[in-house]
Structure formats: structure tokens, C-alpha cells
Amino acid sequence: MDPYLERHWRDVHAQLIVYAREALQTGLPRDLRARIEERVLVEGPAHERGVYPDVRIEERRRPSPRSPSPGSATRAAVAEPAAIRLPGDEIATETFIEIVEAGSRQRLVTVIEVLSLTNKLRGEGRDLYLRRQRELKAGGVNLVEIDLLRDGEHTILAPLNRIPPSLRTPYMICVYRAVQFDQAELYAFGLRDPLPGFRVPLRSTDEDAPLELGPLLDRAYDAGAFDDIDYRAALDPPLDPADEAWAGDLLTRAGLRP
Numbered sequence: 001m002d003p004y005l006e007r008h009w010r011d012v013h014a015q016l017i018v019y020a021r022e023a024l025q026t027g028l029p030r031d032l033r034a035r036i037e038e039r040v041l042v043e044g045p046a047h048e049r050g051v052y053p054d055v056r057i058e059e060r061r062r063p064s065p066r067s068p069s070p071g072s073a074t075r076a077a078v079a080e081p082a083a084i085r086l087p088g089d090e091i092a093t094e095t096f097i098e099i100v101e102a103g104s105r106q107r108l109v110t111v112i113e114v115l116s117l118t119n120k121l122r123g124e125g126r127d128l129y130l131r132r133q134r135e136l137k138a139g140g141v142n143l144v145e146i147d148l149l150r151d152g153e154h155t156i157l158a159p160l161n162r163i164p165p166s167l168r169t170p171y172m173i174c175v176y177r178a179v180q181f182d183q184a185e186l187y188a189f190g191l192r193d194p195l196p197g198f199r200v201p202l203r204s205t206d207e208d209a210p211l212e213l214g215p216l217l218d219r220a221y222d223a224g225a226f227d228d229i230d231y232r233a234a235l236d237p238p239l240d241p242a243d244e245a246w247a248g249d250l251l252t253r254a255g256l257r258p
Helices: 003-025 124-138 213-223 241-253
Strands: 032-043 048-051 090-101 108-114 142-147 171-176 185-189 197-200 209-212
Touching (some): 003 090, 003 108, 003 209, 032 124, 142 197, 171 197, 197 213
Parallel strands (some): 108 142
Antiparallel strands (some): 032 048, 090 108, 171 185
């Protein structure tokens, strides 16, 4: 994993979702489809709320000049105010993959999430994500969570206090199978480990769908033209000393650091 990609995560996230859907689609049973869905988190100074739009249209109007009203000359003189721009709502769009049954029923079978900072930082965005976790689990839907971000709170379905210390790595993939409601499968890996391939659960009568994460990230790196990353810059959060020494040596030998 390249931790410097975290600075471009919206771009990387979007590409991973598209490439993962593409990789899954051809290997699914004939009556299943992988679909990309979207949710939007509206974050403002006074509120945060999750919305799930079919179509979003935004309009920003320029203020029209006001004409003086009749008799305004007889009114008391007032000072001319200064126009101060207020912070507007920030709209964060997140995409994810749903595997559904084809046809009119469209029964939801599996959800695949690539976590973003909105899911991992304390606040309404994380609260909404955790609520979504509970709803999927209660609804008998398989859930795959891919966490490639070092920052933020532990968010995947597998509780941190149930994970052995040796498996509390910076990166994790959590697979929840609806037919095994009391357990989850954990793929734990660190900075120096190759990104694992793993099995995506479908219906109980189906074979799992394999998904190789490494080639997807390599493809996202190439397509995103991230060769302009400054590998001399400090990371936030920083790597632990052992990983920093390993990464520094690797980058120096590659000519990316002096």
C-alpha cells in the first residue's frame, strides 16, 4: 500500500469502486449484477445529514440589484453594509457497490464498501455509516469493508477489542457473511505486505466471487497519473519508526528521495 495516496483518496476511492465492479461483474452468476450506488452527506455549520438522491441539481443565483422604492429619499439614511460570505454546505459524495438479483425484484445480496475519512472520523458521517452497518446486518445482507486509510477511528464491523493485537494492522478487510451472523472474516495487512485477494460472499447457494485488490490499486495509480506525488513530504498521520525507515530506504533507492 502507498500511504501517500491517502492525500488523493476521493480520486483513488472512485476508481477502486469502478474497477472492483468491473472485476466482479464477469464472475458473478448469470442472475446477479454488480451496481454502483451513491450516497451524499450534506455537512453544514449547523447540521449534518445523510441523503440518498436519485438526481441532485444545484442552483446558485446572482443577487439582482435592488431598485429604490418610492419615497425612499424621505427615509432616514443608513450605513452601507459590507457583504460577508457565509460558509455554505459541503457535499460529500460516496460510492459503493451493491450486488443484487437481476430482474424486477432486485434483492440486495452483498454490499462492498471502500471506507473514506467521512466513515472514519467522529461525527454524523461516521454515525450514519455505523447505522448502515447495523441495518445491513439485521437485513441479512453480506457486507465487505475495505479499509486502506490509516487515519480515523476503527470502523469496520469486527470490534477492535475482539481483534488480537497481532492483527491490529494499519489496513484491514472485513467480510461479514449473513449466514454466519456471529462472526466476521478479517484480512489484516501492513504497509510492507502485498494487498491480498479475498472472497466476496454471495447467496448461500453460490460460490464466492474472488477479488484481487492489488491489481485494482495499481490500475488506479496508473490511471490517476499520481507520478507527481512528492515523496519527500511528511505524512499525516506519520508512519511508525520501523515503517518510516523501511519506506525511506525504498524511496531513496527508487530515486524519489534524496
